[in-house]
Amino acid sequence: MIEGRELTKEQIVEAQQTLNAAGLAVPHWPEEYGGRGWTDLQRHIWLEELQRAGVPTPLAFNASMIGPVIAHFGTEEQKKEFLPKTANLDIWWSQGFSEPDAGSDLASLRTTAVKDGDDWVVNGQKAWTTLGQFGDWIFTLVRTDPDVKKQAGISMLLIDMTSPGLEVRPVQLIDGSYEVNEVWFDDVRVPADNLVGELNGGWTIAKFLLGNERVGVAPVGSTKRILARAKDLAKETSDGEGGTLLDDPLVRARIVELENELLALELTALRVVAHSADGEPHPASSVLKLKGTELQQAVSELMVDLAGPASVASGAGDASDLAEWARISTPTYLNLRKASIYGGSNEIQRQIISRTILGL
């Protein structure tokens, strides 16, 4: 993690189970379901410290998304069945929201579920399902009423990914990695008990889920750690002329500017989490995702520039004479272009700021 390498599924599971054993995997959940009922501020500090220490943070699909949803909207049976396994990552959840024609405009989704006896029969295609190749279950938004306003005809189903007719197809990304998937549903039968909340109440759940994201949307702790590491690497990397990269005033100035913007963001995040009253996020919270992803990307770009000619050697193995951090810098930079697209693209964030805060 600290070295910027990709983690295996086993490493992610091990990290979460270690945290869970110590009661630290899902501290923001209600106490009756294994949480500690922490405030946003406590959770913010916890998350920052995990990132700073290079500990893989609990899988967001489990800890931040479906766990709180089941705790809030689920039946007693669903809570009993899913919450302990969700906290402990015995079940790896995937997110079935986006579709090829429903990205930022999520409510346009077209995957359908039709009641047949005691089952729902699901047909359609989900897109951009992150780490779906590891998924055991997928929480899925489906259209259950095609005849009403598009937001009003959506429901959420919990679907076992080993169900017949469900197929996961990995999609290779620009950095060469396999991180996202297409998930196809071909007459997949889902028991009626796996509906979460009300029938046609899926949009409310989706908004609840996305509204929970005000903590942790800006990866301040990890970006800080990577920037500090960039500085260390610049300090120990020769400029080929008897000095180091950190002797270059332009490099120093660039680092100073990034550190300062990151400090401003960190303080803004503290203002937001400390003063979000009664679940209503502080107006500045929309700044976090926008600026947080921009800085995450800017630091990854700095790493490529520090790597210089060595940044080309992404395909070199351990026999290479070039430093590993330099070899993986460009794939990381390319991969992180996603950050300003997912979770509500940064243009959607600007839309939220201009409409709901500025009243434009």
Add this chain to the structure above:
Amino acid sequence: MDFTYDDEQEALRDAVRGLVGKAYHDYEQRRQAVKEDPGFSEQQWARLAEMGVLGLPFAEEDGGVGAGPTEIGIVCQELGRTIAPEPFLASVVLAGGLVSAAGTPEQRAEVLGALAAGERLLAFAHDEPGRRWGASAEQVTASADGDSWSLTGVKEPVPHGARADLLVVSAALPEGGTGLFLVQPDADGVTREGYATYDGGRAAKVAFDGAAATPLGEAGLDVTASIATVQDITRVMAGNQALGAMQTLLKATTDYLKTRKQFGVTLNTFQALNFRAADMYTSLELTHSLVAWATMVIAAGDPDEVAEAAARASLQVSRGGRHVGQEAIQLHGGIAMTAEYSVGMFVAHLTALDHLLGDGNHQVRVLSTKVADYDALDPLDV
């Protein structure tokens, strides 16, 4: 770290907002106030004194109120919201701050008491032609003849130097280092030429030719470090003032987008404009966070930490202030180019604040010298 105001601080904010708003809620009032010398309203200055605002930063035994940096920051923000021209920053925070930091108990009581009462306006004569921002003096030199001191050399620009009733002057000491002196502006050997600045402010060239001067504090003592700390505090308070001005600029811009019609529709119909306003909001909130934090760092009091926090806040105020100011003019269009509309003058004032004690690039240069000495920044350490 607490970013909210308590009840007393809220009350102070409301009181100052009421007083300042009454005088300058209509931009035309500000325009009239800066037309003639001294470039501000003497009556308004007297009202600020009456409210106790001019004595806020100073100890009670010196005739002040003994308020903390958060309170002073509140005043600066409120003055910034209307770009009120009264010289609180130059005279109270900066010049008064120097007397408070370096003066003898007698000097503090005499000078600060009169300043707080609105009876005596102070100015700090420090900048010298051909030199950049810093805490030391070079071209104005001090010499001693027995116990009597005199100054020679030129200071320019001196904010509100022509109107000042008493000058605080920095000067190179015979034995090295920089000392501070009190100079009566009507003393022999002092000449002043005042002028208006582009934001409606006032500055002056002040020339000393063997002018009699009284050492502030112990004679001959190098007080460069004290000057630096008072400048750092002033940087943060200038940031508070800039923050207030930026808030007004964003509000003026969004109001304009909602009402101004072109092509038969209001401007907020156009997403290209709304997105730029959203980016202004982002700059404003980031600036708010750093300024509020730096203000709290002053309360903690360690001079090195205050210096770093001031540099960081100033860097963000410079970047954010330019962004918000330039976009405010652009999104308004031609109307913001006119002298009778407020926005252009707010941008002018932000530009003046930006160059009072060091712009963004200056702060980057300062921070760059230390960037290799630490790992990651931790605001809670400060």
